[in-house]
Amino acid sequence: MSPAPRAFIDGDPARRLVADEIGKLVAEARLPAPMRDGRLDGVADDLARHTSHEHQPSFELVSFLLSHYGIVEPEPNLLFARGGPRAERDIAALVRPQVAAILSENRRTRMGVGVHRADGELAVVFAFQAQHLELKPLARALAPGLVARVEGRLLDGFRIPRVFVTATDGTVTDLRVRGTADRFEVDLGCRRDRPGAFQLEIAAESDRGPSVLANFPVYCGEEPPARSPRVVIDASGSADPEQVERDILALVNRDRAKQGLWPVRLDSRLADVARAYSREMADTGVVAHVSPRTGNSADRLRKARIDVRLVGENVGRAYSAADAHRGFMASPGHRSNIVDPRMTTVGIGVMRGKPENRAIPLFITEIFVAGLN
Numbered sequence: 001m002s003p004a005p006r007a008f009i010d011g012d013p014a015r016r017l018v019a020d021e022i023g024k025l026v027a028e029a030r031l032p033a034p035m036r037d038g039r040l041d042g043v044a045d046d047l048a049r050h051t052s053h054e055h056q057p058s059f060e061l062v063s064f065l066l067s068h069y070g071i072v073e074p075e076p077n078l079l080f081a082r083g084g085p086r087a088e089r090d091i092a093a094l095v096r097p098q099v100a101a102i103l104s105e106n107r108r109t110r111m112g113v114g115v116h117r118a119d120g121e122l123a124v125v126f127a128f129q130a131q132h133l134e135l136k137p138l139a140r141a142l143a144p145g146l147v148a149r150v151e152g153r154l155l156d157g158f159r160i161p162r163v164f165v166t167a168t169d170g171t172v173t174d175l176r177v178r179g180t181a182d183r184f185e186v187d188l189g190c191r192r193d194r195p196g197a198f199q200l201e202i203a204a205e206s207d208r209g210p211s212v213l214a215n216f217p218v219y220c221g222e223e224p225p226a227r228s229p230r231v232v233i234d235a236s237g238s239a240d241p242e243q244v245e246r247d248i249l250a251l252v253n254r255d256r257a258k259q260g261l262w263p264v265r266l267d268s269r270l271a272d273v274a275r276a277y278s279r280e281m282a283d284t285g286v287v288a289h290v291s292p293r294t295g296n297s298a299d300r301l302r303k304a305r306i307d308v309r310l311v312g313e314n315v316g317r318a319y320s321a322a323d324a325h326r327g328f329m330a331s332p333g334h335r336s337n338i339v340d341p342r343m344t345t346v347g348i349g350v351m352r353g354k355p356e357n358r359a360i361p362l363f364i365t366e367i368f369v370a371g372l373n
Helices: 006-010 013-029 038-050 059-068 088-094 096-105 241-258 268-284 297-303 321-329 332-338
Strands: 055-057 077-083 109-118 121-130 133-135 147-154 159-166 172-175 183-189 196-206 209-220 232-234 310-318 345-352 362-370
Touching: 013 088, 013 096, 013 109, 013 121, 038 059, 038 077, 038 109, 038 121, 059 209, 059 321, 077 088, 077 096, 088 096, 088 121, 096 121, 133 196, 133 209, 147 159, 147 196, 147 209, 159 183, 159 332, 172 183, 172 332, 196 332, 209 332, 241 321, 241 332, 241 345, 241 362, 268 297, 268 310, 268 345, 268 362, 297 310, 297 362, 310 321, 310 332, 321 332, 321 362, 332 362
Parallel strands: none
Antiparallel strands: 055 232, 077 121, 109 121, 133 147, 147 183, 159 172, 159 196, 196 209, 310 362, 345 362
């Protein structure tokens, strides 16, 4: 992927001042210092120009910008703040609690800062991205008939790498991985008869369960898009969690039907387990499959005395049902749970988190099972 554009890091006095203030706050709190990344500056800069108090960037826009600037990791933690034209220090102090929470979760974090001035107001966007993977440069587009080798190294104790790819027809393949415990390689072929965008995902295990370390498109036989998709979503209202659950179920069964699959039916016992875990994630702010409180999905089902033959779990954070579902479907690993033909039953739980920039994040748990007794 492309190198960091230094022009972003060095080019704006307000950006330097905000970044320096964050550095001072981090040093005072004795937290791991984030690494500046000019590519994340570019993402944050574009977002600062296109967001407001009442709106959040759409999943599609953030994904487009990450790919455009050559970033392979999934969506970063984004913080939005506004103030007067000389409010850089006040803004840095305002986001200090959120920055501390983000940096305390990861040893290795990259940071980008975006700034935009308009109508006497300074808008600042902070982008923090955990880095648990080193990936060798990979072309964004492949010519038909070529095979690309994807090579990388896992960091921070992550292990058991897996590589998934969503093909242009929507099918998900778990690619054969070669390598050692922390190094891996896999071949990705561009077939002449299947041009289009392939979504590649690299996942690995940690003490908190499986995590997505990279998720990005590779274009086979066509050029990457040059224009961004829909810019923002309206996230100013407080969505009703029960309605969001119903909407997610409808979206899940719509996309299962597209793959020629039977719909999954909703089970109230599974939904109770899903809601309880979403409530825990909303309380802690941590999205992970394994919890120090309640264990993994199998542990949570066992505690609820629910016996199943097969279980798959999706967890995430979003601002609407459509936003959550698009994010899951854009991740080959999550998508495979949704369109797994073996799954017959689902429990969906949605809980509100703490308000952010006048928007209310939603924490979502989906539990897909087969062989429910």
